[in-house]
Ligand SMILES: Nc1ncnc2c1ncn2[C@@H]1O[C@H](COP(=O)(O)OP(=O)(O)OP(=O)(O)O)[C@@H](O)[C@H]1O
């Protein structure tokens with residue numbers, strides 16, 4: 001695309017700008033709404049210009065919470081979400097890189113079967129198997145606990161598959177050279193495979209962190225103790241009050257705060273993320 | 283230091299057919315042996331069995347005085363240089379060289395000493411802190427050699443280490459490998475499909491064909507007395523002319539002339555081998571001279587290769603550079619320089 005055609009340029013930019021607007025507008029609304037007082041929404045109209053409350057709603061959400069909606073201060077919920085997202089991301093990466101390692105580098109009986117069984121679970125996301133999973137977690141006494149939030153989400157066919165593809169691009173000679181250099185399987189894994197998949201791990205981390213952070217149905221189901229609420233379920237509880245009007249300014253403040261950690265992760269790891277997706281360091 | 287002994291070695295990948303069979307070979311301590319043959323003849327398979335990267339289906343491989351059939355590659359005391367170098371991309375050159383030593387729990391000072399020494403020998407000192415991807419092909423090749431040298435192994439194994447280099451660099455590196463091996467005196471087994479490389483490097487050549495040994499011998503012996511028509515065609519450049527002929531009473535008739543092949547050979551169908559440089563231009567009326575119509579001429583600078591055909595068979599003749607060549611050439615050959623092979627089996631008869 002070295003051509004310089006003003007009209008096509010204009011068209012391309014127009015499409016991009018429209019796309020950005022569509023994505024950014026709701027975010028804008030959320031930020032605006034969080035600066036208004038609770039009564040500004042009664043008319044049913046959503047204000048488009050900043051209100052006069054400044055950061056009051058944020059202060060309230062971070063310090064006292066919203067007692068009328070049974071929402072504790074956001075700090076605790078954010079921490080729960082962080083623990084869950086990190087747990088899911090690291091857990092998934094650890095488990096899937098190990099299973100990919102086993103599948104690619106070891107000849108064991110029923111290896112192909114094992115691979116296909118992992119592959120088939122791609123078709124069984126949490127939502128599909130949620131009741132049996134709930135039963136298992138409940139029987140193990142893991143309701144209202146961090147392991148209960150994290151462990152059932154850790155197994156990942158997608159990540160296993162991704163690491164398998166990464167490993168398959170590593171030339172056989174490299175494996176053989178390491179064998180001759182006296183690297184046993186675990187040494188090979190640690191010294192060669194892990195460093196070579198570093199960028200892929202980083203890219204995966206970004207995706208999985210957001211996946212874990214945004215989990216809704218599962219935490220909603222297994223947490224009944226407000227100590228373990230995650231931010232996403234917390235927002236839902238706030239918006240869902242029984243006998244009064246939802247306090248949209250507070251809800252929106254919570255929404256904006258909930259968006260921040262994923263944004264930080266994406267921005268902070270952008271370089272590695274792109275590198276992990278486009279080039280393999282081989 | 284140690285020799286390598288292969289006894290009745292065979293390899294089957296699928297349990298039915300043998301990719302390599304019945305290999306008996308003794309590589310003496312400090313000797314440079316080259317395995318050569320066309321693609322798919324089992325050179326790599328054989329080398330990888332010695333390295334321990336493939337299981338051995340039949341026979342035994344010994345390194346030093348020890349049978350190593352069941353020994354892990356790392357414990358065989360060998361070092362291997364791969365065609366694509368197989369350097370660890372995320373490690374610096376220094377780490378690449380040191381990795382195998384570190385895994386052997388060698389102490390740091392000794393590792394540093396060996397790495398520096400290898401770097402000096404191979405003149406890669408400048409790049410020690412670079413990653414392999416920041417090196418040229420030739421430099422990577424040196425690093426790969428370095429990784430083998432630092433180990434100070436009983437034997438070096440090379441699998442076509444030069445075939446990823448351009449022609450000029452290949453010649454340079456070939457010389458360096460030869461010098462290095464002489465200097466270190468390390469037993470070496472070297473695989474190539476390039477017969478020039480094989481001839482120039484080897485103390486002894488092993489010519490393989492279809493998984494079997496065709497001939498083992500010093501390069502010049504193999505060149506002068508190829509044991510079969512296959513070896514004759516494979517070794518030497520330009521390749522030997524191989525002509526189907528009928529032998530009767532010790533002479534062969536063709537191209538309007540005849541050649542005395544020598545006594546004591548049974549009459550019948552043979553394959554007659556004559557190297558292009560052993561065909562001598564002759565006067566048209568010289569006794570027994572045969573005629574070759576000229577198709578085209580290749581100029582090599584030092585000599586000219588005249589391509590033609592005799593009775594439908596392509597023939598190449600090397601003549602001195604200045605010699606004028608007309609539409610046809612009359613040729614004779616010295617009986618002592620002729621090679622006679624069985625028409626069916628290809629085995630040498632004279
Ligand atoms: N892993 C394998 N599985 C099955 N057959 C194999 C395997 N490796 C090699 N072969 C077969 O064994 C035979 C010898 O192969 P090998 O790689 O030793 O040839 P080579 O002489 O090294 O050829 P090249 O010059 O092309 O490298 C070939 O017919 C090949 O198809």
Ligand SMILES: [Mg+2]
Pocket residue numbers: 325326327
């Ligand atoms: Mg090969």
